Amino acid sequence: MVDKALGSGGRKSDKDLKIRVKSAKGRKVSSTIWLERQLNDPYVARARAEGLRSRAAFKIREMDEKHKLFRRGMRVVDLGAAPGGWSQIAATATGSTEKNPLVVGIDYLEMDPIPGVTLLQKDFTDDDAPAMLIEAMGGKKADLVMSDMAWPTTGHRPTDHLRIVHLIEVAADFALDVLAPNGSFVAKVFQGGTEHQLLAMLKRHFRSTHHAKPRSSRADSAEAYLIAKGFKGQRESADEDEEQ
Numbered sequence: 001m002v003d004k005a006l007g008s009g010g011r012k013s014d015k016d017l018k019i020r021v022k023s024a025k026g027r028k029v030s031s032t033i034w035l036e037r038q039l040n041d042p043y044v045a046r047a048r049a050e051g052l053r054s055r056a057a058f059k060i061r062e063m064d065e066k067h068k069l070f071r072r073g074m075r076v077v078d079l080g081a082a083p084g085g086w087s088q089i090a091a092t093a094t095g096s097t098e099k100n101p102l103v104v105g106i107d108y109l110e111m112d113p114i115p116g117v118t119l120l121q122k123d124f125t126d127d128d129a130p131a132m133l134i135e136a137m138g139g140k141k142a143d144l145v146m147s148d149m150a151w152p153t154t155g156h157r158p159t160d161h162l163r164i165v166h167l168i169e170v171a172a173d174f175a176l177d178v179l180a181p182n183g184s185f186v187a188k189v190f191q192g193g194t195e196h197q198l199l200a201m202l203k204r205h206f207r208s209t210h211h212a213k214p215r216s217s218r219a220d221s222a223e224a225y226l227i228a229k230g231f232k233g234q235r236e237s238a239d240e241d242e243e244q
């Protein structure tokens with residue numbers, strides 16, 4: 001049940017305009033808090049108004065405004081694409097069309113089609129996923145690999161941390177294999193330790209690296225983004241990085 005709480009005397013203040021969600025029988029407290037947050041989130045409302053599938057779309061848009069990630073005609077791979085906000089932004093920015101698709105997205109969740117985006121429903125960590133992505137790009141190199149992937153958390157912090165680190169490493173490894181010289185890599189990271197190793201590896205292969213915490217990323221979330229630009233060119237072998 002949703003109601004707009006009115007202040008005393010019937011006058012609305014900004015605080016009073018907040019939509020409050022009454023707890024309901026059978027709904028967990030955490031679900032009620034989530035629902036209330038969604039209903040009061042300006043990015044959720046803006047995403048809906050602009051026909052974007054996720055509030056996350058604003059994160060990549062903000063990062064693009066600052067770091068100039070997209071240009072027309074470039075090829076983009078979107079890892080962890082569902083429900084599709086980043087792919088929508090990428091398709092528009094690159095001028096990707098159904099006739100000449102420039103954006104490939106992958107997610108193990110099913111997604112509704114997006115014009116100009118080739119979508120694969122698959123776990124990116126499957127051994128054959130990289131080859132399938134390369135095939136979907138017509139064997140061509142990518143100019144931008146972006147990853148917003150995150151596993152659902154288990155609640156067991158060490159396990160969650162290891163799983164997330166693994167996901168980021170696989171994404172970075174893939175980027176080093178498929179990027180064209182001067183390409184870029186953007187990945188969601190979570191504050192906590194092993195990010196330093198990833199950063200060191202990216203610094204070796206890219207001309208510049210940056211941290212980003214877009215305004216549209218919730219302040220109370222540990223998520224942040226790593227942006228690496230100016231790929232120096234394909235490495236000889238993945239072993240180089242393991243030895244470092």
Ligand SMILES: C[S@@+](CC[C@H](N)C(=O)[O-])C[C@H]1O[C@@H](n2cnc3c(N)ncnc32)[C@H](O)[C@@H]1O
Pocket residue numbers: 053054056057079080081082083084085086087106107108109122123124125148149150151167
């Ligand atoms: C935060 S959402 C991405 C939102 C997306 N950027 C957007 O704008 O709509 C993270 C996504 O990563 C996906 N994901 C996580 N691990 C994955 C994996 N191993 N393979 C494929 N997708 C994965 C999840 O299914 C989820 O849809």
